[in-house]
Amino acid sequence: MSEEDSDYGDCSDDEMDDDDDDDVYGDYYKHEEVEMENKKDDPEYFEFQLLKVEDVDRLLNENVEALSRAINVTPSLAKVLLHSHKWSVQDVIDLHKKDSLKLLVDSRVLPSVKCTERVLSRNFICSVCMQPSLADALCGVSCGHRFCRECWQMHFQVQIQNGVSTELECMGKDCNVLMPEDFVLSIVTNPRLRDKYQEYGFQDHVKSHPELRFCPGPNCPVVIRAPVDKAKRVVCDQCKTCFCFHCGLEYHAPTGCETIKRWLTKCADDSETANYISAHTKDCPKCNVCIEKNGGCNHMQCAKCKHDFCWMCLGDWKNHGSEYYECSRYKENPNIANESAHAQAREALKKYLFYFERWENHAKSLKLEEQAMKKIRARIEEKVMDSSGTWIDWQYLLDSAMLLKKCRYTLQYTYPYAYYLEKGSRKELFEYQQATLEAEVENLSWKVERAEITDRGVRVG
Amino acid sequence: MANIATARIKREFKEVVKSEEVAKCNIKLELKNDSFTELRGEIAGPPDTPYEGGNFILDIQIPATYPFNPPVVKFVTKIWHPNISSVTGAVCLDILKDQWWVTSVFDYICLSFQALLAAPEPDDPQDAVVANQYKESKDEFKNTARHWTYAYAGRPTASAEYDSKVEQLKNMGFDEHKARVALSTKHWIVEQAMEHILS
Ligand SMILES: [Zn+2]
Ligand SMILES: [Zn+2]
Ligand SMILES: [Zn+2]
Ligand SMILES: [Zn+2]
Ligand SMILES: [Zn+2]
Numbered sequence: 322m323s324e325e326d327s328d329y330g331d332c333s334d335d336e337m338d339d340d341d342d343d344d345v346y347g348d349y350y351k352h353e354e355v356e357m358e359n360k361k362d363d364p365e366y367f368e369f370q371l372l373k374v375e376d377v378d379r380l381l382n383e384n385v386e387a388l389s390r391a392i393n394v395t396p397s398l399a400k401v402l403l404h405s406h407k408w409s410v411q412d413v414i415d416l417h418k419k420d421s422l423k424l425l426v427d428s429r430v431l432p433s434v435k436c437t438e439r440v441l442s443r444n445f446i447c448s449v450c451m452q453p454s455l456a457d458a459l460c461g462v463s464c465g466h467r468f469c470r471e472c473w474q475m476h477f478q479v480q481i482q483n484g485v486s487t488e489l490e491c492m493g494k495d496c497n498v499l500m501p502e503d504f505v506l507s508i509v510t511n512p513r514l515r516d517k518y519q520e521y522g523f524q525d526h527v528k529s530h531p532e533l534r535f536c537p538g539p540n541c542p543v544v545i546r547a548p549v550d551k552a553k554r555v556v557c558d559q560c561k562t563c564f565c566f567h568c569g570l571e572y573h574a575p576t577g578c579e580t581i582k583r584w585l586t587k588c589a590d591d592s593e594t595a596n597y598i599s600a601h602t603k604d605c606p607k608c609n610v611c612i613e614k615n616g617g618c619n620h621m622q623c624a625k626c627k628h629d630f631c632w633m634c635l636g637d638w639k640n641h642g643s644e645y646y647e648c649s650r651y652k653e654n655p656n657i658a659n660e661s662a663h664a665q666a667r668e669a670l671k672k673y674l675f676y677f678e679r680w681e682n683h684a685k686s687l688k689l690e691e692q693a694m695k696k697i698r699a700r701i702e703e704k705v706m707d708s709s710g711t712w713i714d715w716q717y718l719l720d721s722a723m724l725l726k727k728c729r730y731t732l733q734y735t736y737p738y739a740y741y742l743e744k745g746s747r748k749e750l751f752e753y754q755q756a757t758l759e760a761e762v763e764n765l766s767w768k769v770e771r772a773e774i775t776d777r778g779v780r781v782g
Numbered sequence: 783m784a785n786i787a788t789a790r791i792k793r794e795f796k797e798v799v800k801s802e803e804v805a806k807c808n809i810k811l812e813l814k815n816d817s818f819t820e821l822r823g824e825i826a827g828p829p830d831t832p833y834e835g836g837n838f839i840l841d842i843q844i845p846a847t848y849p850f851n852p853p854v855v856k857f858v859t860k861i862w863h864p865n866i867s868s869v870t871g872a873v874c875l876d877i878l879k880d881q882w883w884v885t886s887v888f889d890y891i892c893l894s895f896q897a898l899l900a901a902p903e904p905d906d907p908q909d910a911v912v913a914n915q916y917k918e919s920k921d922e923f924k925n926t927a928r929h930w931t932y933a934y935a936g937r938p939t940a941s942a943e944y945d946s947k948v949e950q951l952k953n954m955g956f957d958e959h960k961a962r963v964a965l966s967t968k969h970w971i972v973e974q975a976m977e978h979i980l981s
């Protein structure tokens with residue numbers, strides 16, 4: 322196996338080198354990748370692997386075979402045991418050594434109380450369909466419950482159609498014994514149903530495996546494997562989805578998994594209230610001319626009166642230097658506890674809208690900057706073709722734009738965190754840092770946007 | 783597979799005649815046709831609940847996949863209950879969903895429906911208006927449910943106050959049931975109920 326792995330690795334490296342020769346951007350991407358590799362000291366660095374379905378099957382089967390050999394059970398039962406023990410072969414072996422009966426009962430392989438009804442004493446009648454049957458036509462598993470094949474088959478069919486696979490249970494009264502795969506497959510003959518059963522089983526197994534995650538990208542078959550389960554950034558190389566390994570939502574540092582879930586639910590619930598904010602135009606606070614925001618930067622300059630102002634709060638930009646940057650901080654009414662319930666509700670809404678507006682604005686700016694990025698790329702390509710500087714000379718601009726994107730993304734996700742932070746020194750410190758980043762980002766954004774304009778001027782002149 | 787369903791229902795009916803449990807349960811079940819796919823049920827409101835003294839008619843459909851899927855039950859009698867739609871009578875029931883194939887239709891109706899009438903589950907509501915009222919004002923809910931039991935399920939006594947309010951709206955030309963729904967929804971405040979109907 323390991324030989325195969327290393328061959329595979331070499332091969333993909335060669336392919337990349339080839340790409341470099343005919344792709345102008347290859348250099349850039351490679352540059353970024355190499356940087357990522359070396360950044361083990363980057364606090365956001367996270368080790369993970371991208372697996373195909375076959376890789377996952379192989380990985381799971383290796384575990385199943387190892388356990389099956391170690392404690393001498395069928396592979397089907399080994400699968401049930403591993404599924405209920407986070408796929409740790411060693412844990413199951415240890416528990417088996419300590420008390421094998423307890424392990425089997427806890428994992429619902431054996432019943433806690435064995436069926437006392439004797440099949441023969443029930444006159445060969447299947448108690449589900451109440452049809453007479455030959456005794457040897459009735460079947461079942463370890464718990465002793467026996468039903469006719471037709472009933473098992475209907476039971477499995479209905480359950481599998483509901484998406485149930487690893488959780489298929491016995492039909493006996495109060496019996497929760499799980500149906501091992503070999504028994505299910507000996508009953509279910511319809512090939513489509515068998516496929517569905519195995520597909521759902523695969524999904525259940527990936528979900529119960531602490532090192533594995535499905536890529537949340539639409540219809541993406543990739544499975545991510547990481548040695549530790551942390552709320553870290555994972556990027557799928559097939560569909561380019563960037564997500565949090567722990568919860569599968571869009572990557573959301575510094576906000577935690579639970580908090581971001583709460584925030585997103587809140588935003589969805591309050592979407593109507595927040596809708597009115599989604600305006601793309603505002604009026605210049607000085608001369609009232611209507612201004613459309615078409616870049617990511619919040620530092621606006623009115624084309625008509627040249628007034629510099631902030632898109633978020635419409636305040637003078639001069640007050641937005643890093644020391645005075647107050648735009649990201651919500652000032653709560655200190656007296657709110659003594660106000661009426663109505664006023665408190667209004668204040669709560671005001672507070673939410675304040676944070677939501679900033680969250681939403683960064684999301685929009687990110688989109689606008691993505692377009693700007695394309696323009697910058699095209700622009701540099703043109704420059705290089707014109708022999709005014711090499712790709713390397715212009716690299717800095719692309720680097721800044723990339724960094725800007727990263728900062729703005731993080732900045733966007735600081736707002737849900739701040740919204741839920743309790744008042745106090747922790748919040749003050751956080752908001753100070755947030756404000757500093759906010760100021761730096763707008764500064765950089767302003768410069769990146771201008772840089773393009775400036776050299777267009779130079780070229781025309 | 784419908785033959786399994788039919789064989790089961792036939793057998794259940796045969797066994798039920800002998801069973802004492804069913805007699806205790808205060809339920810009646812009868813076949814609506816010869817195909818064993820539709821049943822009509824009748825349950826008595828449990829004592830010490832707002833449904834006491836009422837008789838509720840149920841419409842029970844036996845799916846072709848019975849007993850691997852549960853019967854589909856609907857209230858024909860209008861009822862004010864968080865887990866039963868006051869409009870369609872549809873029931874959202876998770877009780878026994880996992881293991882119901884070991885029971886019979888009789889047990890299913892007897893155990894889960896009597897329990898549901900005795901102890902609503904407002905956190906898993908079918909009717910959001912009723913569920914909210916149940917959570918926010920238990921007394922108003924009880925009185926309203928009792929009034930509905932009187933109006934639709936044959937409970938002998940009524941609340942004079944609620945009755946006269948329904949009458950008041952009826953005299954103004956509104957449909958009686960619509961008036962009752964609006965009053966039940968709007969805390970029995972006549973003006974708000976009127977607005978509700980007209981909006
Ligand atoms: Zn059977
Ligand atoms: Zn069993
Ligand atoms: Zn993907
Ligand atoms: Zn997360
Ligand atoms: Zn202006």
Ligand SMILES: [Zn+2]
Nearest residue numbers: 631633634648
């Ligand atoms: Zn501002």
